[in-house]
Amino acid sequence: MRETRLRFPPSPTGYLHIGGARTALYNWLYAKKHGGKLILRIEDTDEDRSTEESIQGILDSLEWLGIDYDEGPYFQTEFAKDHIDAAQTLLTKGVAYKCFCTREELETKREAALAKKGHLGYDRTCRCLTAEQLKEKEAAGLPFVLRFKIPERTGLHSYNDEILGRIQVDYKEMDDFVIVRSNGKPLYLLCNVVDDIRDRISHVIRGQDHMTNTLKQVLLYEALDAPLPIFAHMPLTLDTKKAKISKRSHGEIVAVQFYRDKGFIPWAFNNFLALLGWSAGNDQEFFSKEELIEQFSLERINKSSAIFNYRKNDPKFFTDPKAIYFNEHYLRTMDIKALGELVRVELELDNLWDDSYAGDREEWYLSTLDLIRDRFHTLKDFTTLGRAYFADDFTVEEKPLKKNILKNESLKEWFPELANRYEQLSDFNLEETERVARELASELDIKPGILINGMRTAVTGQLAGPSMFDILVTLGQDKIVARLRNIHLLFA
RNA sequence: GUCCCCAUCGUCUAGUCAGGUCCAGGACAUCGCCCUUUCACGGCGACAACACCGGUUCGAAUCCGGUUGGGGACGCCA
Numbered sequence: 202m203r204e205t206r207l208r209f210p211p212s213p214t215g216y217l218h219i220g221g222a223r224t225a226l227y228n229w230l231y232a233k234k235h236g237g238k239l240i241l242r243i244e245d246t247d248e249d250r251s252t253e254e255s256i257q258g259i260l261d262s263l264e265w266l267g268i269d270y271d272e273g274p275y276f277q278t279e280f281a282k283d284h285i286d287a288a289q290t291l292l293t294k295g296v297a298y299k300c301f302c303t304r305e306e307l308e309t310k311r312e313a314a315l316a317k318k319g320h321l322g323y324d325r326t327c328r329c330l331t332a333e334q335l336k337e338k339e340a341a342g343l344p345f346v347l348r349f350k351i352p353e354r355t356g357l358h359s360y361n362d363e364i365l366g367r368i369q370v371d372y373k374e375m376d377d378f379v380i381v382r383s384n385g386k387p388l389y390l391l392c393n394v395v396d397d398i399r400d401r402i403s404h405v406i407r408g409q410d411h412m413t414n415t416l417k418q419v420l421l422y423e424a425l426d427a428p429l430p431i432f433a434h435m436p437l438t439l440d441t442k443k444a445k446i447s448k449r450s451h452g453e454i455v456a457v458q459f460y461r462d463k464g465f466i467p468w469a470f471n472n473f474l475a476l477l478g479w480s481a482g483n484d485q486e487f488f489s490k491e492e493l494i495e496q497f498s499l500e501r502i503n504k505s506s507a508i509f510n511y512r513k514n515d516p517k518f519f520t521d522p523k524a525i526y527f528n529e530h531y532l533r534t535m536d537i538k539a540l541g542e543l544v545r546v547e548l549e550l551d552n553l554w555d556d557s558y559a560g561d562r563e564e565w566y567l568s569t570l571d572l573i574r575d576r577f578h579t580l581k582d583f584t585t586l587g588r589a590y591f592a593d594d595f596t597v598e599e600k601p602l603k604k605n606i607l608k609n610e611s612l613k614e615w616f617p618e619l620a621n622r623y624e625q626l627s628d629f630n631l632e633e634t635e636r637v638a639r640e641l642a643s644e645l646d647i648k649p650g651i652l653i654n655g656m657r658t659a660v661t662g663q664l665a666g667p668s669m670f671d672i673l674v675t676l677g678q679d680k681i682v683a684r685l686r687n688i689h690l691l692f693a
Numbered sequence: 694g695u696c697c698c699c700a701u702c703g704u705c706u707a708g709u710c711a712g713g714u715c716c717a718g719g720a721c722a723u724c725g726c727c728c729u730u731u732c733a734c735g736g737c738g739a740c741a742a743c744a745c746c747g748g749u750u751c752g753a754a755u756c757c758g759g760u761u762g763g764g765g766a767c768g769c770c771a
């Protein structure tokens with residue numbers, strides 16, 4: 202019985218995007234479920250595009266998501282010798298050959314093929330070189346690449362995909378693909394296989410964009426006398442125009458870091474991602490980490506691709522509404538202490554954190570979060586919409602200012618009066634604050650709502666919020682009295 | 694263009710492998726109503742899909758074939 206070993210091999214050519222994150226997540230889930238190992242391997246063989254910055258970005262993103270690994274990160278470039286040795290083996294075995302065709306020649310042939318509407322593969326010119334021709338070219342010191350020889354077989358080449366079923370193609374459709382560049386550096390197709398063999402990878406879970414690569418790689422495993430891993434090609438995540446999501450064309454909206462910076466709860470995002478292409482087979486959509494690991498299976502991964510339905514320039518949603526919905530769900534249902542930790546980070550970032558929130562005011566801190574979290578969408582809302590609970594420099598929003606304050610100029614006199622009465626209260630509680638407010642309203646012969654809604658705006662800056670008297674008690678007598686007395690500032 | 698893969702509400706999906714219980718269920722979004730001092734949550738409801746055409750069958754979202762549509766791959770990128 203083979204050990205269960207999976208890998209996530211990002212190429213460090215940019216940030217981790219949601220497609221990559223989902224791939225990492227599925228691999229992670231499978232490894233966890235089966236007591237296997239997850240290996241992180243940075244495939245940095247594209248020296249032109251790999252950057253230190255993106256390596257760090259990927260590492261940070263995985264850490265934020267909570268996707269941990271058992272081995273690595275390994276760096277593909279550190280195993281260059283393995284790759285070169287393997288290429289040499291293939292050449293010696295006669296299953297690879299030197300190709301001296303220049304890029305220009307190839308390009309010309311490619312264009313000709315395109316014009317002729319045929320297939321675009323290499324025409325095997327150098328595969329048919331005689332021994333003399335080969336010697337001649339070698340003696341001339343011509344640059345060459347190494348190509349893999351597609352076996353001389355008739356019929357279909359195939360492999361079994363755990364998600365897609367049997368994938369097959371006619372041998373004659375397959376091209377002699379390049380495995381080593383003219384500068385001597387092996388290419389992805391080979392490196393990837395060599396590394397997977399060395400790392401004893403048992404399951405390859407990756408995107409469907411690798412499906413045709415797999416057909417070639419299976420041949421490589423065969424040529425290298427290595428056992429085949431189990432392959433599972435998951436559906437791609439497409440954009441709203443059904444194009445493959447990529448770092449280059451979509452920017453930050455598909456970057457994992459964007460969601461961290463927007464105040465997403467890591468697990469909420471994982472949960473959302475997990476459901477983009479997989480379902481438990483019933484109506485359940487919220488899963489704890491343990492539940493998801495328990496229930497995850499390759500068989501239930503969809504065959505067809507999923508659309509990441511993000512919205513841009515939408516006043517209400519800055520990304521896929523369902524992603525936000527998941528975040529909201531966790532925001533209002535998660536353990537309040539755990540939420541407290543997450544919000545703490547946000548408060549600290551904005552210099553709003555007070556150490557007493559973790560000390561003698563912890564109860565106040567947590568109950569305040571509990572009071573206000575229902576209306577919030579992201580962790581960022583605690584320092585923006587909820588700023589008034591933690592600081593005096595909150596902004597008063599335009600709309601409620603007009604509607605609840607400026608419309609009633611008399612509030613300039615009423616609020617200081619209300620403040621006086623509140624100041625007199627020996628017990629500043631729900632019942633008393635409400636009684637006093639309603640009494641004053643009735644004395645003034647106005648609807649209580651005028652005072653109540655006005656207060657909400659004056660003390661929180663918001664149009665909407667929790668029950669007004671909960672707010673009063675939470676903020677406390679001193680702050681309320683002061684903010685009510687400052688009402689004139691709002692008319693300035 | 695060639696090859697490979699896919700096809701259920703706007704989006705994520707259940708149902709497809711073992712055809713009837715599906716004039717297709719859930720969720721998000723949208724729209725109503727209820728709750729309410731506000732807003733949200735919550736509750737209730739509405740809108741909304743089996744791509745098309747054939748075939749097999751007593752019966753097809755489910756099986757088969759074709760068409761169309763979509764995606765991916767076709768690099769000295771990974």
